[in-house]
Amino acid sequence: MTAQRVPALRAAVRSLRQAGVDTVFGCHGPALRPLYAALAAEGIAHLRVRHVESAPHMAIGWARTRGRASVAAVPAGPGATRVLPGLALALADAVPLVCVVGTPGSGGERAAGAPDLVRLARPLCKWTVRVDGPARIPWAFREALRTAQEGRQGPVLIELPAEVAAAEAGAAGQDAGPPAGEAPPYPSAGPSPAAVPDAVPPPAVVREVCALFGTESDAYVVGASAPACATDGPGPRRRAVGGPGGPPGWEVPTAIGVRTALGDRSAMPDDGAAEVVAVIDEQFPALAGELALAARYGVPLVLLMPHPAPHGHGPGPPAGDVEDAFLTDHVKLVEAYGCAGRRVADPAELRSAVTWARKESFSTRRPVLVEVGYDPAERARCGAAAGPCT
Numbered sequence: 116m117t118a119q120r121v122p123a124l125r126a127a128v129r130s131l132r133q134a135g136v137d138t139v140f141g142c143h144g145p146a147l148r149p150l151y152a153a154l155a156a157e158g159i160a161h162l163r164v165r166h167v168e169s170a171p172h173m174a175i176g177w178a179r180t181r182g183r184a185s186v187a188a189v190p191a192g193p194g195a196t197r198v199l200p201g202l203a204l205a206l207a208d209a210v211p212l213v214c215v216v217g218t219p220g221s222g223g224e225r226a227a228g229a230p231d232l233v234r235l236a237r238p239l240c241k242w243t244v245r246v247d248g249p250a251r252i253p254w255a256f257r258e259a260l261r262t263a264q265e266g267r268q269g270p271v272l273i274e275l276p277a278e279v280a281a282a283e284a285g286a287a288g289q290d291a292g293p294p295a296g297e298a299p300p301y302p303s304a305g306p307s308p309a310a311v312p313d314a315v316p317p318p319a320v321v322r323e324v325c326a327l328f329g330t331e332s333d334a335y336v337v338g339a340s341a342p343a344c345a346t347d348g349p350g351p352r353r354r355a356v357g358g359p360g361g362p363p364g365w366e367v368p369t370a371i372g373v374r375t376a377l378g379d380r381s382a383m384p385d386d387g388a389a390e391v392v393a394v395i396d397e398q399f400p401a402l403a404g405e406l407a408l409a410a411r412y413g414v415p416l417v418l419l420m421p422h423p424a425p426h427g428h429g430p431g432p433p434a435g436d437v438e439d440a441f442l443t444d445h446v447k448l449v450e451a452y453g454c455a456g457r458r459v460a461d462p463a464e465l466r467s468a469v470t471w472a473r474k475e476s477f478s479t480r481r482p483v484l485v486e487v488g489y490d491p492a493e494r495a496r497c498g499a500a501a502g503p504c505t
């Protein structure tokens with residue numbers, strides 16, 4: 116009887132499913148079509164991000180919430196280098212992350228002009244590997260998951276040529292093991308954790324808003340000021356997702372990853388469903404396009420944006436470069452992506468605005484923005500060296 120021929124990726128994707136991966140965050144690209152087909156065949160969802168740099172941050176949010184390795188997938192090309200900040204963050208914060216890069220070449224060949232991500236990512240990962248044959252795909256994925264999670268957790272990068280991914284293996288997905296002369300990776304303790312600065316004191320308005328969450332059900336607070344807003348103890352609490360933060364705009368994709376990991380997006384907080392609130396700063400428009408993804412896939416979030424009052428509307432000028440932020444109408448921006456928003460100028464309206472946002476986000480299953488003005492002098496008191504108070 117002729118041995119059954121199966122796509123080489125099926126066995127690898129099964130190992131992802133067995134490891135608890137139910138969602139992969141990635142970008143569209145012809146080189147990744149075999150992977151997407153294998154994911155669909157194994158019942159693993161694919162959230163198609165708009166920006167390459169968003170994929171690892173969504174995966175980081177998912178991993179921090181689930182406590183297990185997550186997966187991001189991006190096509191090769193000059194833009195693929197944008198995954199590097201996410202890999203660096205995962206390494207510094209010890210987050211288990213597997214990043215798959217699909218290349219259009221075969222074997223060890225890459226398209227002209229495509230960066231060598233295996234080489235570039237090596238200092239930012241626990242392990243990097245280029246798969247040179249279909250029979251080695253299951254081994255590479257299995258070892259990537261193990262390496263990301265054992266020892267001091269961190270990121271792993273797999274470069275997967277399209278022709279290798281599309282090839283067939285023998286019965287049950289023959290596993291050839293590591294290439295000759297290359298032993299399987301044995302995770303060491305990894306680099307020492309980077310020194311984490313003390314949580315930046317957030318404006319009082321951030322603490323006030325965050326105090327409205329985590330009373331009836333758990334709440335996940337995403338942002339650089341999240342540690343200052345976290346609570347501990349029995350019963351509902353606020354959990355911090357973040358710390359020193361990441362590149363501009365990281366809060367939105369990370370919050371989407373957290374919400375995806377929590378599962379049921381339709382249950383209301385009154386029913387015990389956890390909530391996600393992202394505290395974003397003046398760099399919010401950097402990855403605002405991911406709001407369209409959140410609207411498309413039904414991802415309820417509350418976005419809190421503290422905003423220093425502009426000239427003539429507060430006791431002092433905005434600190435740093437935030438004057439540029441006044442050129443953007445953030446409420447109209449989120450509405451353009453199919454979401455809702457409200458601007459709060461009167462502190463007396465803050466509680467009602469947040470209550471509205473919480474209900475609106477779950478009823479529409481979309482992100483809702485609350486932009487809150489505050490005294491810029493308070494931000495200045497936090498210290499310019501510490502960065503934005505958000």
